[in-house]
Amino acid sequence: MDFYVVCTPGLEPYTAWELKSLGLKVDLLSLPVRSPDVRDGAGEESGGIAFQGTLKDLYRANLHLRTAGRVLVRFGSFKAASFAELRHQAARLPWEQFLTAGRPVALRVACHKSRLYHQAAVAERVIGALGDRLGQPPPVRKAAEEDDGTGPQLIFVRLVENHCRISLDSSGPLLHRRGYRLATAKAPLRETLACGMLLASGWEPVSPLLDPFCGSGTIAIEGALLALNKAPGRNRTFSFMDWPAFSKETWQALLAEAGRGRRAREPLIQASDRDRGAVRAARENAERAGVADRIVFSCRAVSDVEPPPGPGWVVTNPPFGLRVSPRNDLRNLYAVLGKILQTKCPGWQVALLGPDRRLVGQTGLRFAEKAAFRTGGLAVKLWQTRVEGSATSS
Numbered sequence: 180m181d182f183y184v185v186c187t188p189g190l191e192p193y194t195a196w197e198l199k200s201l202g203l204k205v206d207l208l209s210l211p212v213r214s215p216d217v218r219d220g221a222g223e224e225s226g227g228i229a230f231q232g233t234l235k236d237l238y239r240a241n242l243h244l245r246t247a248g249r250v251l252v253r254f255g256s257f258k259a260a261s262f263a264e265l266r267h268q269a270a271r272l273p274w275e276q277f278l279t280a281g282r283p284v285a286l287r288v289a290c291h292k293s294r295l296y297h298q299a300a301v302a303e304r305v306i307g308a309l310g311d312r313l314g315q316p317p318p319v320r321k322a323a324e325e326d327d328g329t330g331p332q333l334i335f336v337r338l339v340e341n342h343c344r345i346s347l348d349s350s351g352p353l354l355h356r357r358g359y360r361l362a363t364a365k366a367p368l369r370e371t372l373a374c375g376m377l378l379a380s381g382w383e384p385v386s387p388l389l390d391p392f393c394g395s396g397t398i399a400i401e402g403a404l405l406a407l408n409k410a411p412g413r414n415r416t417f418s419f420m421d422w423p424a425f426s427k428e429t430w431q432a433l434l435a436e437a438g439r440g441r442r443a444r445e446p447l448i449q450a451s452d453r454d455r456g457a458v459r460a461a462r463e464n465a466e467r468a469g470v471a472d473r474i475v476f477s478c479r480a481v482s483d484v485e486p487p488p489g490p491g492w493v494v495t496n497p498p499f500g501l502r503v504s505p506r507n508d509l510r511n512l513y514a515v516l517g518k519i520l521q522t523k524c525p526g527w528q529v530a531l532l533g534p535d536r537r538l539v540g541q542t543g544l545r546f547a548e549k550a551a552f553r554t555g556g557l558a559v560k561l562w563q564t565r566v567e568g569s570a571t572s573s
């Protein structure tokens with residue numbers, strides 16, 4: 180079967196690496212899939228990567244992928260230059276393998292350079308085809324942006340140059356919703372991006388990790404989950420669990436397998452923030468994630484940070500832009516961060532998420548651009564450097 184993993188633009192190489200680590204057959208030609216005129220909200224609008232496998236592989240991808248947003252089944256692909264052709268071809272697809280009678284559906288339709296361009300009319304014909312196939316059309320719901328809960332089966336219909344591709348969502352709520360982050364602080368990072376930062380930084384999950392601007396704790400918690408080899412999807416449900424083809428035994432076996440092969444040495448993970456409420460939220464989140472005893476949290480300003488014995492990695496998301504504090508304070512904050520890094524973290528690797536070189540340059544350190552992402556509609560970059568000097572050994 181053909182699958183497509185949707186991820187935040189910029190995360191594709193890390194998602195591809197994860198897929199390959201799971202032993203899945205990745206289609207490298209699909210990397211990256213992005214073109215400005217097909218940004219369409221139809222499932223493949225952002226970054227992503229294709230792979231092939233079985234339904235069991237699809238379960239594994241949902242259970243284990245840390246940087247992916249959702250996993251789609253590429254269900255049907257055919258020419259459709261008229262409504263009659265669209266309905267006829269769509270009715271030939273084996274919907275009954277994925278939909279039980281009465282399960283609501285939600286459609287996201289995108290049309291580009293095609294004779295069929297009216298999205299609502301296209302949706303109507305696909306629903307008609309479903310009715311033809313299943314005996315009666317399913318109840319239709321609106322496709323919510325974030326489709327929370329176990330709601331409707333999400334169906335993506337994409338018409339490009341009179342060619343129709345139909346994909347089914349297998350994930351349900353987006354995969355960054357691991358279920359642990361119920362408490363948030365200011366400007367929280369998506370769990371998938373936090374994990375992408377860790378992978379991009381080259382952090383070895385046995386080395387010390389420090390986040391001195393931890394907010395709700397996302398980077399530290401994702402680091403601990405990675406180090407402990409805990410599958411991010413082990414505590415949640417997925418859309419594929421409602422498919423007639425779903426095998427509970429296979430899923431239970433995968434869950435039992437997940438988490439085996441823990442590393443012999445666990446890293447020291449330290450996270451702090453000057454905001455007491457943020458640190459409380461981070462601790463609560465870590466508890467829900469089952470990693471509270473693996474992270475040392477403290478409430479302190481960056482100027483008071485005491486790193487664990489190194490060398491290690493500082494991976495962090497300091498405030499930037501207007502989302503957290505006005506720009507004038509920021510220059511000073513980055514200068515303080517730079518001083519702390521140079522005096523207390525010689526030999527450490529530092530990876531900062533930030534919008535521009537000027538701001539990270541206030542640290543006095545020479546950063547190289549490691550990766551570029553989009554988050555919350557903002558273009559951001561991961562800046563990386565190694566602090567000069569010899570490290571104290573652990």
Ligand SMILES: C[S@@+](CC[C@H](N)C(=O)[O-])C[C@H]1O[C@@H](n2cnc3c(N)ncnc32)[C@H](O)[C@@H]1O
Pocket residue numbers: 364365366367368369391392393394395396397398451452453454457479480481482496497498499503512
């Ligand atoms: C962008 S947020 C971090 C969000 C975090 N990555 C998350 O996922 O929740 C920046 C954090 O830096 C903290 N902060 C701002 N100034 C600070 C300072 N001088 N020392 C320590 N923390 C500070 C804020 O309280 C805020 O929680």
